[in-house]
Amino acid sequence: MIEMKVAGIMLDAVTRSPIVLLKDSSERRALPIFIGQDQARAIIAVLENQPNPRPLTHELMANVFDAWELNLEKILIHALRDNTFYAILCLNKDGVKKEVDCRPSDAIAIALRTNSPIWVLEEVVADASIPVDRDADDAEREAFRDFVSDLSPSDLIKKSRRS
Structure with missing residues (x-):
C-alpha cells in the first residue's frame, strides 16, 4: 500500500469534469480520479478551510464517527475495474474493525475531515498513476x-x- 495525499482538484480540459489528484510522498506519482461536482466542492471546502453554516453529508459522517467514538483508521482505494475506482472506510471501535464500501471521492472527503490517512494499493497506483517527475x-x-x-x-x- 502507498500512502497518498490530496494535491488538489483540477478540471479535465476536454470534459470540464473535476478530478481529485492524489500524490505519493515522494511526489513522483500522481493518481487522478474523476469525481462529481458535489464531491469536488466538499474536498475544496476542506482544502481551503471553508466552514459550512450547517453540516453537509461529509461533516455529518465525521460528526457521527465522533459521537459514536468510531475511529476512521484509514481509507483504502483498493481496486480499479472498468475505469471505476473502489474504496473502503476502515473503521475501528474498541478494537472491533469494520470495512465499509465507499466511493473514493466520498472517502477522501471524509478522510480530510477526520485527518485520516489515504492509502492506495500498489496495483492501483501501477495501473492508473501518471508520472510527475x-x-x-x-x-x-x-x-x-x-x-x-x-x-x-x-x-x-x-x-x-x-x-
Whole structure:
C-alpha cells in the first residue's frame, strides 16, 4: 500500500469534469480520479478551510464517527475495474474493525475531515498513476540499468548465500 495525499482538484480540459489528484510522498506519482461536482466542492471546502453554516453529508459522517467514538483508521482505494475506482472506510471501535464500501471521492472527503490517512494499493497506483517527475524516473531507470549491467551470475549467487 502507498500512502497518498490530496494535491488538489483540477478540471479535465476536454470534459470540464473535476478530478481529485492524489500524490505519493515522494511526489513522483500522481493518481487522478474523476469525481462529481458535489464531491469536488466538499474536498475544496476542506482544502481551503471553508466552514459550512450547517453540516453537509461529509461533516455529518465525521460528526457521527465522533459521537459514536468510531475511529476512521484509514481509507483504502483498493481496486480499479472498468475505469471505476473502489474504496473502503476502515473503521475501528474498541478494537472491533469494520470495512465499509465507499466511493473514493466520498472517502477522501471524509478522510480530510477526520485527518485520516489515504492509502492506495500498489496495483492501483501501477495501473492508473501518471508520472510527475519524469527526470527522476529516467535517472532511477538508468541507475538500475547500470546496476544490472554490472552484475554477474556469480555476484547473485554470492549475495543469495549471504542472505
